[in-house]
Amino acid sequence: MTAWTVWVPAKPRATAKSRLALPPARRAALVEAMLRDVLAAVAAVARPVVVTADPYWRCLGAPVRAEPAPGLNAAASAAASADSPVAVLVGDLPALRAAELASALELAAAHPWALVADAAGHGTTLLAATAPGCLRPAFGARSRLRHRAAGAADLTARLSAPGLRRDVDTLADLRAAVALGVGPATAQAWPDAPAAASGGAAASAMPAERLGPLRDVPASG
Ligand SMILES: Nc1nc2c(ncn2[C@@H]2O[C@H](COP(=O)(O)OP(=O)(O)OP(=O)(O)O)[C@@H](O)[C@H]2O)c(=O)[nH]1
Numbered sequence: 378m379t380a381w382t383v384w385v386p387a388k389p390r391a392t393a394k395s396r397l398a399l400p401p402a403r404r405a406a407l408v409e410a411m412l413r414d415v416l417a418a419v420a421a422v423a424r425p426v427v428v429t430a431d432p433y434w435r436c437l438g439a440p441v442r443a444e445p446a447p448g449l450n451a452a453a454s455a456a457a458s459a460d461s462p463v464a465v466l467v468g469d470l471p472a473l474r475a476a477e478l479a480s481a482l483e484l485a486a487a488h489p490w491a492l493v494a495d496a497a498g499h500g501t502t503l504l505a506a507t508a509p510g511c512l513r514p515a516f517g518a519r520s521r522l523r524h525r526a527a528g529a530a531d532l533t534a535r536l537s538a539p540g541l542r543r544d545v546d547t548l549a550d551l552r553a554a555v556a557l558g559v560g561p562a563t564a565q566a567w568p569d570a571p572a573a574a575s576g577g578a579a580a581s582a583m584p585a586e587r588l589g590p591l592r593d594v595p596a597s598g
């Protein structure tokens with residue numbers, strides 16, 4: 378089996394997920410929880426590395442690398458120059474299952490580099506490369522097409538991996554992730570949700586009927 382290193386970029390805690398309409402402290406707690414759930418899923422199948430400018434993220438317990446410059450693509454480019462096989466996985470996938478990531482990486486092992494698209498179908502949640510220097514990050518609006526045009530194999534249609542594709546930019550996205558079943562840290566950070574039983578993201582499931590109290594909250598200060 379291929380031994381993958383999976384780099385998870387993490388924006389500074391104070392500014393991450395600015396599109397989530399939540400008060401800053403609650404947003405930061407949610408960002409951290411999602412990151413914890415993603416890292417738990419990654420650690421089950423690969424070696425995780427957090428790439429960030431924020432020393433706070435050392436508290437997550439995974440190895441941390443400093444990003445070379447601000448921005449997701451600069452952070453991802455650090456992974457691109459690391460030893461392959463290497464992947465970049467966004468950190469806002471609270472419904473990620475370890476088995477989904479394992480399936481994606483298994484498919485990716487047959488390609489120089491590959492992508493998985495986000496739930497909307499326009500963005501990218503995973504880039505993975507088996508050959509040195511192949512991974513060319515071009516995250517941002519409509520990144521799926523850019524990554525494909527640059528030569529990445531598009532694995533999306535060959536996978537059933539809703540948690541791997543369910544990135545969270547808005548509260549509506551969070552609602553969709555909750556419907557899939559989020560990991561235990563996210564379940565705990567979101568007060569409307571019951572804390573998940575032990576067993577990590579793969580074992581947790583949050584029933585859709587608990588979604589009632591989830592409301593858009595105006596951002597403050
Ligand atoms: N290291 C690093 N990671 C980043 C940076 N910007 C975004 N990321 C990470 O990239 C992944 C996807 O990011 P986005 O969905 O754009 O999240 P975001 O920038 O926090 O969201 P908004 O502030 O709402 O635009 C998440 O894991 C982010 O933490 C950055 O400047 N540096």
Ligand SMILES: C=C(OP(=O)(O)O)C(=O)O
Binds near residue numbers: 501
């Ligand atoms: C960074 C991306 O998207 P978003 O910021 O919308 O999550 C992307 O899909 O390349």
